[in-house]
Amino acid sequence: MAAAIAVLGPRPWSGTYCTRSSRLRMITMFVVILTSAHPNLRRRYHDHFEAFHRFAGWTALLAFWTHNIASANVTSRQWNATIGYVLIHSPNFWFIILTTFCTIASWSRLRHHIVYPEKLSDHATRLHFKYRAMNPFYGVKISDKPLTEWHAFATIPDVDPESGKINGFSVVVSNAGDWTKKQIMKPKERKLWVRGAPLHGLLYTSRLFRRIVVVATGSGIGPCLSLLFADVTPRRVLWSTRDPEKTYGPRVVAEVRRADPAAVIWNTNEKGYPDIVGETYQLVHESGAEAVFIISNPKVTEKVVFGMQTRGIPAYGAIFDS
16 A cells, blocks of 8 residues: 555656756747847847847746756755755856846946936937036947837037036937937936946047047937047048038037037038048048048948948948947
8 A cells, every 4th residue: 555655646846847848948038039139120120129138038047047946956866965055066056146146237227317308409309417427438228118128329428618527428319210209309307217337339449540530420420429529539520411500409510610620511401412432531531540430320331331441441330239
């Protein structure tokens, strides 16, 4: 009878089902992340990609924890040891702890800050933040829905007119989608979420060169204003946009002129679209620049970078998703 009970009674949990289930979840999440990261899908459905990447990553991390603990449970019986002993002797355990710490550390710097909008036109606005001073060349991530979407912007130092000291920073936002349009149409003071530590952007590498040409189209001048404010590397500026003063205001135009009194500000409403490769090459030839930096849309960026590199001139542009 005892033998029958032993045979028919509950068997010790082996953890096999749990480990198989966690493996399946991890593989599924990796497939979701990789599929949504395809350039065409990422470009067309960027907000969905960001959500997939974030939530699939968190789900995969949870699956890693489940798998590691379930495997440790099986191993502990084989070793005749405790689960804790198995875990602390497993490299996987420490790697998962490090990954979890990095994830928590990033979100622990989530803050809700007041923003002071300066509407430049129906196409653009400038958002001012006063919670900290920001030196040139940095960028921040901003959102009004922190769990679903984030938008990266290069910062421009704000200077107190009386003391001359940096007392905050601003970002230029142009109408490039639903989120940016919503920010432009909200002229009142409000709060936005900011996450993580400010990071250096592409234009920081301009300090490697003795003389450069800066090319921008439309709101691409926003990130360039930080470089122009820094006034570290001698530069010439080519900015192609429609109605510069009407769209971005006289203050932005004045900042460009201050950095390069001979700046080429091309009004596309008056002159049409420029031969941007030819104009850039002419500035390089006139100034003796060592490199070209461009902030524009993917098509123009690739065109200028290719055009300069085929002429033997180093050229650098932001990636499509930066």
